[in-house]
Amino acid sequence: xxxxxxxxxxxxxxxxxxxxxxxxxxxxxxxxxxxxxxxxxxxxxxxxxxxxxxxxxxxxxxxxxxxxxxxxxxxxxxxxxxxxxxxxxxxxxxxxxxxxxxxxxxx
Amino acid sequence: xxxxxxxxxxxxxxxxxxxxxxxxxxxxxxxxxxxxxxxxxxxxxxxxxxxxxxxxxxxxxxxxxxxxxxxxxxxxxxxxxxxxxxxxxxxxxxxxxxxxxxxxxxxxxxxxxxxx
Numbered sequence: 001x002x003x004x005x006x007x008x009x010x011x012x013x014x015x016x017x018x019x020x021x022x023x024x025x026x027x028x029x030x031x032x033x034x035x036x037x038x039x040x041x042x043x044x045x046x047x048x049x050x051x052x053x054x055x056x057x058x059x060x061x062x063x064x065x066x067x068x069x070x071x072x073x074x075x076x077x078x079x080x081x082x083x084x085x086x087x088x089x090x091x092x093x094x095x096x097x098x099x100x101x102x103x104x105x106x107x
Numbered sequence: 108x109x110x111x112x113x114x115x116x117x118x119x120x121x122x123x124x125x126x127x128x129x130x131x132x133x134x135x136x137x138x139x140x141x142x143x144x145x146x147x148x149x150x151x152x153x154x155x156x157x158x159x160x161x162x163x164x165x166x167x168x169x170x171x172x173x174x175x176x177x178x179x180x181x182x183x184x185x186x187x188x189x190x191x192x193x194x195x196x197x198x199x200x201x202x203x204x205x206x207x208x209x210x211x212x213x214x215x216x217x218x219x220x221x222x223x
Contacts, residue, residue, distance in 0.1 A: 032209075033209075034210075038152075041215075042215065043202060043214055043215045043216065044202070044210075044213050046212075049209060049211070087152055089154075091208060095169070096142075097154065098151055098152040098153065099151075100151050101152075
């Protein structure tokens with residue numbers, strides 16, 4: 001199975017901060033990686049697909065980058081509605097695996 | 108509007124069975140792979156299973172293989188998860204989701220609690 005190591009597990013940030021979350025795959029996954037946002041009690045929402053493509057309707061302050069085994073989600077200027085938990089997902093091979101999640105909290 | 112609505116969760120004893128449903132609307136479900144993903148409350152997401160468009164190809168996580176069965180009825184736009192021989196560690200919110208390159212839309216989930 002491909003392991004997805006996501007870091008940090010949590011972070012505290014202020015509105016307007018730049019936030020970076022990283023996912024490292026245990027083997028190469030080409031560009032088969034998505035990023036999701038989840039708020040308490042809600043369904044996950046896809047933010048970025050295939051590493052860097054922004055989901056329609058998602059603000060442009062979200063961006064994704066990376067290749068091979070290391071991938072990054074960046075929020076350029078954190079907004080109040082961005083406080084949530086973020087997950088990466090690899091769909092290169094089964095079983096699909098998620099990162100452990102990064103909880104973004106208000107400083 | 109794409110909607111996925113799960114139902115069928117509840118409290119079941121260890122060793123018991125439960126059948127979850129996921130009703131799809133706002134799109135033609137026959138055009139999409141569908142998935143089950145579970146989440147222990149307060150914990151992370153875990154992929155459970157994938158079924159292709161016509162149900163001819165199904166993949167399971169090792170943790171549920173042989174106990175869970177996924178099926179779909181495209182005439183009813185509904186996805187199913189039959190869960191047998193349930194264990195305490197199967198306690199989770201079960202989400203259905205659609206998509207072949209990682210899910211794009213998800214349901215809010217239905218809670219399954221396995222306890223005596």
